[in-house]
Amino acid sequence: MSKALLYDATICIGCKQCEQACATENGLPYNDAIAREEKQSEHKYTAILTKGDKFMRRLCMNCQDPACASACPVAALRKTADGPVTYEEGRCMGCRYCMVACPFNVPKYEWQKVLPKVRKCTMCPTRVAAGKQTACAEICPTGATKFGMRDDLINEAQQRLHDNPGQYVKHIYGLNEVGGTSVLLLSSVPFEQFGYRADMQTEPMPLLTSRVLSKVPDVVMLGGVLLGGIWWITNRRADVDDAEGTGKLTFSAGTKPVPSGSKKRGSTE
Amino acid sequence: MTGLTETVKKQSKEDEDKKMRKSRFGFWSVVLWVVLALGAYSLILRFVKGLGASTNLSDEFPWGLWVGFKLFAVALAGGGFTLAAVVHIFNVKSYRPVLRPMILTAFLGYSAFICSLIIDLGRPYRVWHPMVMWNDHSVMFEIAWCVMFYTSVLALEFAPAVLERLQWRRANELLRGIMIPVVILGVVLSTLHQSSLGSLYLIVPGKLYPLWYSPLEPVFFFVSALCAGLAMTIFESWHSRKAFGKCLEQPLLNSLGRVLAVALSFYLTLRAIDMMHRGVFHLLALPRTETYLFLLEIALLLIPMFLLFQRSVHTHPTLLYFCSVLTLLGFITNRMNVAITGMEASSGTYYFPKWTELAITMSLVASAFAVFWLAVKYLPVFPAANENASLQAATVPVPPRDVATAIPELTHAR
Numbered sequence: 182m183s184k185a186l187l188y189d190a191t192i193c194i195g196c197k198q199c200e201q202a203c204a205t206e207n208g209l210p211y212n213d214a215i216a217r218e219e220k221q222s223e224h225k226y227t228a229i230l231t232k233g234d235k236f237m238r239r240l241c242m243n244c245q246d247p248a249c250a251s252a253c254p255v256a257a258l259r260k261t262a263d264g265p266v267t268y269e270e271g272r273c274m275g276c277r278y279c280m281v282a283c284p285f286n287v288p289k290y291e292w293q294k295v296l297p298k299v300r301k302c303t304m305c306p307t308r309v310a311a312g313k314q315t316a317c318a319e320i321c322p323t324g325a326t327k328f329g330m331r332d333d334l335i336n337e338a339q340q341r342l343h344d345n346p347g348q349y350v351k352h353i354y355g356l357n358e359v360g361g362t363s364v365l366l367l368s369s370v371p372f373e374q375f376g377y378r379a380d381m382q383t384e385p386m387p388l389l390t391s392r393v394l395s396k397v398p399d400v401v402m403l404g405g406v407l408l409g410g411i412w413w414i415t416n417r418r419a420d421v422d423d424a425e426g427t428g429k430l431t432f433s434a435g436t437k438p439v440p441s442g443s444k445k446r447g448s449t450e
Numbered sequence: 451m452t453g454l455t456e457t458v459k460k461q462s463k464e465d466e467d468k469k470m471r472k473s474r475f476g477f478w479s480v481v482l483w484v485v486l487a488l489g490a491y492s493l494i495l496r497f498v499k500g501l502g503a504s505t506n507l508s509d510e511f512p513w514g515l516w517v518g519f520k521l522f523a524v525a526l527a528g529g530g531f532t533l534a535a536v537v538h539i540f541n542v543k544s545y546r547p548v549l550r551p552m553i554l555t556a557f558l559g560y561s562a563f564i565c566s567l568i569i570d571l572g573r574p575y576r577v578w579h580p581m582v583m584w585n586d587h588s589v590m591f592e593i594a595w596c597v598m599f600y601t602s603v604l605a606l607e608f609a610p611a612v613l614e615r616l617q618w619r620r621a622n623e624l625l626r627g628i629m630i631p632v633v634i635l636g637v638v639l640s641t642l643h644q645s646s647l648g649s650l651y652l653i654v655p656g657k658l659y660p661l662w663y664s665p666l667e668p669v670f671f672f673v674s675a676l677c678a679g680l681a682m683t684i685f686e687s688w689h690s691r692k693a694f695g696k697c698l699e700q701p702l703l704n705s706l707g708r709v710l711a712v713a714l715s716f717y718l719t720l721r722a723i724d725m726m727h728r729g730v731f732h733l734l735a736l737p738r739t740e741t742y743l744f745l746l747e748i749a750l751l752l753i754p755m756f757l758l759f760q761r762s763v764h765t766h767p768t769l770l771y772f773c774s775v776l777t778l779l780g781f782i783t784n785r786m787n788v789a790i791t792g793m794e795a796s797s798g799t800y801y802f803p804k805w806t807e808l809a810i811t812m813s814l815v816a817s818a819f820a821v822f823w824l825a826v827k828y829l830p831v832f833p834a835a836n837e838n839a840s841l842q843a844a845t846v847p848v849p850p851r852d853v854a855t856a857i858p859e860l861t862h863a864r
Binding site: 222223248250251252253254255256257272273274275276277278280281282284286289290292293294295296297298378380381382386387389390391393394397400401404405408409411412415416418419 | 497498499500501502503507508509510512513535538539540541570571572573574576577579580583584585586587588589590591592593594630634635637638641642645646649650652653654655656657665668793
């Protein structure tokens with residue numbers, strides 16, 4: 182089974198060390214000014230949001246069945262068996278459909294660069310592949326961000342909800358959203374307050390398009406046969422007309438729509 | 451035979467037009483050059499400074515005017531496959547005179563699509579990547595392949611006009627032999643492609659405003675491309691008459707108008723049924739930008755539909771043209787609404803294209819017009835017989851085979 186992250190907002194103290202560790206891991210700049218930017222951007226893959234004494238973390242959800250990976254025409258974005266949704270920048274042509282498709286608005290773009298890349302948290306794929314934790318989970322001093330097997334983390338989250346029902350909103354965000362994500366969230370305040378959509382469907386997003394795309398071969402075959410057949414019929418009719426010298430059966434909008442009875446229609450032009 | 455006197459009138463009118471034309475062309479060429487100059491500057495800015503400097507796009511609003519333009523450029527190219535099917539597959543020969551201009555329009559529409567795609571891509575030099583890096587789960591991947599194939603098909607479909615001009619008879623014969631499979635391929639590709647532009651938006655429920663988000667989006671895009679294609683045919687015929695004195699016979703245009711009326715009513719009924727099933731009619735009561743622009747879109751389609759059902763309208767060249775303009779504006783509004791208006795509320799930001807985005811888009815439109823104009827001038831796009839003999843062809847029913855020999859193309863393929 183795949184790895185995942187569990188973020189428990191009730192344990193988070195807002196120290197933002199995860200942000201710094203993330204920046205170091207991904208070779209991004211980090212300073213006080215960047216720390217105050219409480220949103221994801223092309224130079225900040227994860228952000229701790231502050232509302233009074235409440236915190237919430239934003240990062241790529243690394244969906245189980247990601248919309249971005251299904252949308253990408255060149256398969257630059259991929260879901261790995263380990264859990265991370267990775268980005269292969271050498272393939273990306275910059276159509277930005279991933280940004281449009283992502284239900285969490287995660288992928289960001291280097292708008293100011295001449296040759297931009299898509300930027301997002303990729304759940305430290307090399308670390309995870311090497312059996313290590315993600316940088317953010319490793320540094321977290323309180324264990325608010327915890328790395329582990331997804332199934333184990335779900336069990337643990339359910340246990341926490343069960344043990345301290347008053348402390349939490351009774352919901353594990355990411356358990357069922359868009360078919361499940363590799364980032365699971367617990368919070369004491371409704372997730373919408375931090376911009377997590379509550380109306381998220383529980384079916385994986387890619388199903389919305391793959392249902393239609395799966396019909397493409399059918400359309401090609403049936404359409405081809407049907408059109409070829411119609412052509413054969415109509416031209417056969419023309420041949421018959423020619424042979425009989427009538428021209429009556431020819432389907433022709435310019436000549437035909439004058440049924441012998443109605444003079445009204447024919448005479449106006 | 452009242453029609454004959456009408457042509458005499460038309461002739462004298464055209465003489466007057468010719469006098470007018472010089473000044474009018476002067477004005478339009480100035481407009482063209484100004485637009486192209488601004489476009490060229492914007493283009494340089496885009497490639498030297500990047501997308502950030504040349505657009506108002508952002509992380510919140512990653513797709514803007516250029517995507518909207520791509521959507522409607524392809525929709526307006528819908529006449530290409532519609533008429534190819536009508537003439538070649540359904541064998542309705544009387545529409546043959548419209549075919550070539552529409553194939554040319556479609557080709558230019560798709561070329562404009564490709565140009566704007568190359569400009570819009572973050573890394574344009576990788577535009578070929580979908581050919582070797584596959585992801586068959588991606589709608590965008592399907593679109594990439596369809597555009598590639600269909601643009602080639604359109605080039606093949608238009609090639610006879612070039613070959614006739616060059617008088618390369620053998621190549622033309624050869625092309626004629628494969629034309630039916632090519633046309634069938636083209637129609638199938640268009641069906642896929644037009645609808646898949648709608649499928650692009652299937653993956654954004656909750657992002658695209660519910661007045662537009664629908665599981666039937668691919669069907670809407672396909673049917674509206676048919677309608678837009680018909681409207682484009684009427685539109686072009688009118689302009690060609692103004693500029694070249696070449697146009698379609700009025701009875702043909704009348705019947706196009708009637709078909710358009712029916713097609714529009716089908717499309718609008720489909721939209722209404724879909725909205726009913728999704729229960730979103732109450733949204734029309736909200737005083738929001740989306741509501742107004744949605745109503746504008748529907749009005750621009752509903753008004754021509756009602757007008758075109760009137761006999762006095764679809765037999766009147768100018769009114770018919772007016773209706774085609776409304777319809778085209780309606781579908782342009784529709785595509786813009788899907789691409790921009792409908793995506794704005796959920797993005798939490800306000801997007802209006804930067805002037806450079808507008809300049810590049812307008813240059814693409816202007817270039818398409820200019821290339822069309824040049825093609826009509828130098829290639830046999832409109833049938834030569836049309837200038838004087840059009841009326842005879844219209845009133846005296848010509849046996850289909852005669853038409854076919856007058857305009858050499860593939861009737862004898864079999």
